[in-house]
Amino acid sequence: MSNEQDLGITASKEHETGDWYAQVVQKAELADYAPMGGFIVTRPRGYALWEAIQDHLDGWFKDSGVQNAYFPMFIPESYLQAEKDIVEGFDPEVAWVTHGGYDELDERLAVRPTSESIITPYISQWVRSHRDLPLRVNQWCSVVRWEATETKPFFRTKEFLWQEGHTAHHDRSDAWDETMLRLDQYERLYTDVLALPPLRGQKPEHDKFPGADTTTTLEVLMPDGKSVQAATSHYLGTSFAEAFDITYLDENEDERTAHTTSWGLSWRALGAIIMTHSDDQGLVLPPTIAPKQVVIVPIWQQDTREEVLGYAEQIRSELAAAGIRVHLDDRDERNPGFKFNEWELKGVPVRFEIGPNEVEDEQVSVVHRPDGETAAEPRENVAETTREHLDTVYAKLYAAAEQHRDENVREAESREEILGTIGQHGGYVKTGWCGTEECEDEIKDQIAAEIVLVPGDEEPIHDSCGVCGESAETTAYFAKSY
């Protein structure tokens, strides 16, 4: 068995963020590194978080007319090339299958990097009449992008899990509503489930999804001051429908071209949760997605063992019956201090400590994982009290993340101010922007910050571009980015 030093986190979140993150992921048993660079093994504690996200999103998708499907993991090279016609900058950063068994294939197959080019031709076949619209399919799958960067579990991996939704609609208005509906659902996930209040907006023209009319995005600020693209929803206009011939007969039997959308959320969401909420003791999880919401640690001597364990088991079963995910850690071979550390490391949001005093007083001692706050609560109505504590823990995580975000949106009106503010504080700097890529490049070249979003329709906050001084078209949010 490893010693306790090995078990705990030894790096500091504030000063060694990268090492600290890698330790939390591995020591909380969320993921391990795979033998091939760029790949990870998602362990049960990590995969359970992905399942929790799936449960929420998948239910909302189905309630709003989405059906799941499954398309092949391989895409023929010629299909992928077909996208070249509609997008500039097609770049095959993909894994290529060239052989099946001992034989070389006639045509190379790409492991899907995203599935527009194989899904859209089928949508084209399935849509004939206006009655076939809207048509909405989604798949939960993994995709592979052969980008050579350092592996960072859930943030940067060559293979990652995600969902990709693909829809076709009668017209621009319906497709735009769909684009917004999915962005709303992603925002709801981050706000109500992951305790990560996002910023919401669009990508600049030159940073849109290739072929898209509009790419809308959520951005979440990490504790190190960098922004994470947390989900995207694309209004694709008619470009894919024209390239892959999605037409339909309207009520008057006239042929019209459909408008399409696509939208996706990946396991980066897990990276954002881990990175934001966790601390130097290990993983911290919102109770909404924690596999175990409450751990009960009994504290006894030989003569009090029976009554303490009996009382703890009663409470465990009462919580379980109320639908609370609870674990009673009744291991004999570990002392309470070891158990406290272990469950803090693994991110259980609420701990109950139960010893002879609690039994006698008909109470439980409650400890909140994020901040160690304690409370003594009556045994009576313990399930209801527990729910309130879980809500309180959620509210604490949310408030901290919201405060961090709000404190880190700053304004700047000149090139020097943009560079200085990001250099000193990180976070977001908003400024007027003329809309040209050159002005973004000037900042990017000097400090590796880019425009992570522009608000939708609002007036620009300044009259002139913070970089070049020309007339501003919109507000731009600059930030360093994952």
Place this chain on the structure above:
Amino acid sequence: MSNEQDLGITASKEHETGDWYAQVVQKAELADYAPMGGFIVTRPRGYALWEAIQDHLDGWFKDSGVQNAYFPMFIPESYLQAEKDIVEGFDPEVAWVTHGGYDELDERLAVRPTSESIITPYISQWVRSHRDLPLRVNQWCSVVRWEATETKPFFRTKEFLWQEGHTAHHDRSDAWDETMLRLDQYERLYTDVLALPPLRGQKPEHDKFPGADTTTTLEVLMPDGKSVQAATSHYLGTSFAEAFDITYLDENEDERTAHTTSWGLSWRALGAIIMTHSDDQGLVLPPTIAPKQVVIVPIWQQDTREEVLGYAEQIRSELAAAGIRVHLDDRDERNPGFKFNEWELKGVPVRFEIGPNEVEDEQVSVVHRPDGETAAEPRENVAETTREHLDTVYAKLYAAAEQHRDENVREAESREEILGTIGQHGGYVKTGWCGTEECEDEIKDQIAAEIVLVPGDEEPIHDSCGVCGESAETTAYFAKSY
């Protein structure tokens, strides 16, 4: 819009089974063929059936200590080769990734054909003490096997969806119990959910999973007299644990080698459902997994439209509130006959017909999909009555499948009798068997039937081998196989 002729099934199940099956799959909108041979696109109606199977099995797995995880879809060639040490006949019928982007990889990566060789080394890392056992992980994923055969959706595809469970245990007894528990759960799925009573047994020695001590199997008989391997559960002994070094310290701090299992069920289960229950009108589904269990078809003239639709909607909402998956087909542009055909084709188990007479008599007319049996039922307690009808439909499907299976297990005592019986009737022929592969080959060479299972521990039904006449060691079930 296609004409009605195109919409319906035009091939006969009895006389053109292959064409008929392909038509049911495509016209009931379960799947389409992909552009690459050997791959299919699983459409929402097909994928929903897979989700229904997942819902059942995944719940049972989790209730019995299994946790889901996700391992990389690629396996380095050297890892796959490591299996060579424990298995004869390693054959890389896999898809090989040789390039990432523009660069050739240093080591080829196999798209996983099964994941023992990547999962077992991690289990080895995670297991230290006897307290870490049993360790059980499962993943729902797709795998690729590059076998060049004609594509048959859900039965024969290069990529297929499945789950693979991998477990490690203290000793033979625990691992054997696990092997049986998973086979029990698969049997429960086929018996209680899919209305496909299976035969249960083991594979002969020479047909075991490579490296396994024992391969246990479920076999389901198709209407064309061929058997489908419906699920397998392998007791792997210590061979994988030795090859990948899964050892643990027992209570006395002695090092011991774990015993492992693996078990899987693929979307062949969907093929077996479709093939067995469906008919010349199209898809037939057990109500347990049908996405819609009841379709309500209103029948009205202009002057009765409002009252009929109102009555139908009341019933729809009452059924929905009771948790029954119901659809009211209120399309104006289709007549009832068209709707009957469409929902028969798509396999809705129970149809309600509601016209002015039903409204007046406060009744519903109920039609069973499998056999067209009709009943008039009172409006009162309609949800309860519906449940009884759904149960009855399930029982009909189960009884038909059970009868087909029982009528098609025949005995034979000689080579000629084995060949003649399978040639004439298909199905299973059971006979005494000496245990040699040569005796199986004799039958296989002549009539392409093989030994699909042997019972576990029972005495052989005959004293001598039906092929060679030597002393019988066990009973063998010969059948042609998918």
